[in-house]
Amino acid sequence: xxxxxxxxxxxxxxxxxxxxxxxxxxxxxxxxxxxxxxxxxxxxxxxxxxxxxxxxxxxxxxxxxxxxxxxxxxxxxxxxxxxxxxxxxxxxxxxxxxxxxxxxxxxxxxxxxxxxxxxxxxxxxxxxxxxxxxxxxxxxxxxxxxxxxxxxxxxxxxxxxxxxxxxxxxxxxxxxxxxxxxxxxxxxxxxxxxxxxxxxxxxxxxxxxxxxxxxxxxxxxxxxxxxxxxxxxxxxxxxxxxxxxxxxxxxxxxxxxxx
Ligand SMILES: *[C@@H]1O[C@H](CO)[C@@H](O)[C@H](O)[C@H]1NC(C)=O
Ligand SMILES: *[C@@H]1O[C@H](CO)[C@@H](O)[C@H](O)[C@H]1NC(C)=O
Numbered sequence: 001x002x003x004x005x006x007x008x009x010x011x012x013x014x015x016x017x018x019x020x021x022x023x024x025x026x027x028x029x030x031x032x033x034x035x036x037x038x039x040x041x042x043x044x045x046x047x048x049x050x051x052x053x054x055x056x057x058x059x060x061x062x063x064x065x066x067x068x069x070x071x072x073x074x075x076x077x078x079x080x081x082x083x084x085x086x087x088x089x090x091x092x093x094x095x096x097x098x099x100x101x102x103x104x105x106x107x108x109x110x111x112x113x114x115x116x117x118x119x120x121x122x123x124x125x126x127x128x129x130x131x132x133x134x135x136x137x138x139x140x141x142x143x144x145x146x147x148x149x150x151x152x153x154x155x156x157x158x159x160x161x162x163x164x165x166x167x168x169x170x171x172x173x174x175x176x177x178x179x180x181x182x183x184x185x186x187x188x189x190x191x192x193x194x195x196x197x198x199x200x201x202x203x204x205x206x207x208x209x210x211x212x213x214x215x216x217x218x219x220x221x222x223x224x225x226x227x228x229x230x231x232x233x234x235x236x237x238x239x240x241x242x243x244x245x246x247x248x249x250x251x252x253x254x255x256x257x258x259x
Pocket of ligand 1: 116118150
């Protein structure tokens with residue numbers, strides 16, 4: 001059974017849509033901080049409901065725009081719980097720093113007492129994701145993927161390893177795609193002159209970690225984000241990419257458990 005806090009969600013949805021469509025230029029701060037407080041105050045864990053499942057939707061987004069509207073609206077109509085907006089309203093001088101700070105914001109959320117270890121966490125980037133599948137379909141497919149390992153976390157896959165060094169283990173040791181060889185034609189996985197600069201990697205099978213989407217149990221995601229945040233703090237410098245750090249963490253886990 002999926003428990004997604006519907007009454008709050010629907011009221012939030014209608015109100016929010018009004019704001020989004022008509023007022024978001026005028027009062028974005030109020031609209032979205034209201035949404036955040038609705039979510040945190042109602043995400044109460046019911047310890048007796050062992051088979052029940054709580055799904056949390058986390059959307060990192062510092063400000064509203066058309067793309068943000070798209071992810072939010074597609075989540076609403078596909079029955080996702082009301083989202084928690086990570087780092088909303090925060091100002092960063094450099095977009096790269098904003099990306100790295102997503103790690104801090106997500107880690108902070110995963111530490112909240114309102115999140116249980118077995119809760120399912122869905123992370124969707126605020127600016128380039130939209131939902132096409134309803135929540136129950138998404139979760140049932142995720143359950144299939146978890147068949148042999150309930151701690152399994154799934155990240156989106158990228159066609160290009162970036163911004164990591166292409167010769168670093170995070171890039172070279174990533175497991176191969178499960179798609180068939182030659183799926184994009186004879187130049188599958190090769191840089192060729194047939195593709196223009198913009199479409200340069202279109203013919204690569206997705207294989208590398210993309211930090212824009214993830215789904216997993218809270219306990220696993222917390223372990224991953226805590227380690228990522230620890231590495232950022234260790235460097236004592238400004239790490240400018242969440243994806244870079246997460247790909248490194250993933251490579252470490254991969255080399256310990258599966259190689
Ligand atoms: C979490 O899931 C594990 C494995 O399915 C189970 O053994 C454990 O009892 C669950 N814990 C809670 C608090 O529901
Ligand atoms: C689970 O393990 C079985 C047996 O090894 C395998 O056939 C199946 O593909 C695995 N499922 C997943 C989702 O990895």
